[in-house]
Amino acid sequence: MEIVITGGAGFLGVRLARTLLGLGQLARAGAAPSPLTRLTLVDRVAPPQELLSDPRVTAVTGELNALLQDEAGRSAMLKPQTAIIFHLAAAVSGECEADFDLGMRSNLDATRALLDACRALNSRPMLVFASSLAVFGNSPEQPLPATIEDNTLPTPQNSYGCQKFMAEQLVADCTRKGFIQGRNVRLMTVSVRPGKPNGAASSFLSGMIREPLAGLRATCPVPGETAVALSSPARTIEGLLCAARTSDTDWGARSAVNLPSIQTTAGAMAEALRRVAGQAATDLIDWTPDPAIARIVTNWPAQIRATRAAQLGLLADTDFEAIIRDYVRENPNAVKLPVSA
């Protein structure tokens, strides 16, 4: 089985690639498991050497839109035998709010070009689309319900969420038309992400844990009582794999499935960090309000009932402290402060 990951050099893409290579096989849409023969990682930068050294891995490096405009780029990425595409590549929320046209190109046009290329294969490949919690937005003129359900009407309050929601519609219609076998999956904010801050408005929700553990100062730009819905990297990858594995019948509607999330607050996250790494860690957090970020993040919902995900057997993280301890175990070189047992 040949699998493609767009955004394959990003944090989630690399983690998904490692997981797939470790599994060595995948069962597509309820079919029997099939061995992974080729994993193509598409991104603007090359993936880590550890992945490139696996003989099953091919890297295609370039801007997704540009690759898809070009016959050579398309055929390097997608083969007639490509079975599954995980479409993770995107411009993030902060970038899209600052540059409307960039967001439209990266999140709508690139997805459309990818769907066109999949359709041209004439083989109805599986496409798992990573949409986002950010499709939901609260506003004075249209308050969100207290609890978000799978069938709650998204009313995006930022361009990233709007573009993701439009792309969901296109994935659904291309599925209905039989061009692809599509799965719309709404990812929650992933925390704790390793690595560096990115342009996502939610970037601080990893940074406020990751940086102090590394002995560095971090900023929390929202008040401690700000409620957030998070998912660990492990649960997020589980959700993407589940989408690819589930049969059409079990998956059901073409509209998006909200992944499970743990509901917590910025303050409770800092408290969990204190339990793991002590006051020395939490003292490194500067609680400096940033109205631009707060406006985006506080308009995302914090209570989400993931009914369809639960029916598919997907469970939420139950404990943010456990998520921090997973991060510490998985990223020993990035942790400089002493950690309690």
Add this chain to the structure above:
Amino acid sequence: MEIVITGGAGFLGVRLARTLLGLGQLARAGAAPSPLTRLTLVDRVAPPQELLSDPRVTAVTGELNALLQDEAGRSAMLKPQTAIIFHLAAAVSGECEADFDLGMRSNLDATRALLDACRALNSRPMLVFASSLAVFGNSPEQPLPATIEDNTLPTPQNSYGCQKFMAEQLVADCTRKGFIQGRNVRLMTVSVRPGKPNGAASSFLSGMIREPLAGLRATCPVPGETAVALSSPARTIEGLLCAARTSDTDWGARSAVNLPSIQTTAGAMAEALRRVAGQAATDLIDWTPDPAIARIVTNWPAQIRATRAAQLGLLADTDFEAIIRDYVRENPNAVKLPVSA
């Protein structure tokens, strides 16, 4: 005040143009009424001579996407002083289902190009977008609720509905960003339309009344018990004008407003025709099932609660027989059968 109508030579565009020219002025978004100084009708064909002979009317003839790609076309259509754009131009449902790419170009790309051109004016013009009931679709894996509300999640079951729903999102985000003052309005199936059948799956809902009144045979491709939600031409124009006139505060959410509709059945429509023009008229209807059309039309909702529209003072038609009698009065040359008083 300068106003633009895309699809300005179509049935609704012409009727809207006549209404605006008759009013002679319009109050934009709660402001004081301003006299109509120029009405630009954009369409692939020229509007009727009666409109062209009005000194306030300008016709811009061409394919909307092509006009908007071209600086000369854009500046012929849109001026810095353009106050209101009614965006009615679209490929219809049957066409879009037969030709996916045509629908994407006509309904998504053209709307996007129009929004880009509006944004480039830097004057935040009012844009009233004619979306459609067709955003809602019923399917076995995702049944529609018995009653559609303004905040019901659309799950389009045809490409036309999907494209209209994506365009709604773009209009909403461009409004949020301050590029335009946008109004998303969902039109119901309009009946009785004068003129000729078109490629809309719902075309028969006018044809089964219009053709028999003209002494011609007509086909009803769905069973008599098929429920439909309709709006008269007059109520539909009322809805579009209301959107342009209503202040941002009164309009509220940027998500779409469902216009009011009368809920009836194909059989009850034929019965109303019999009361107006007798058995001689209804004998001209061939009840010949067409699975392709039935699949589209029977998946549209028939019970729609238009709460926001009612709050704006918009009322539904109450009687389909009265709609037929309006058609007879407004189109005397198209009626050949004797009509009861």
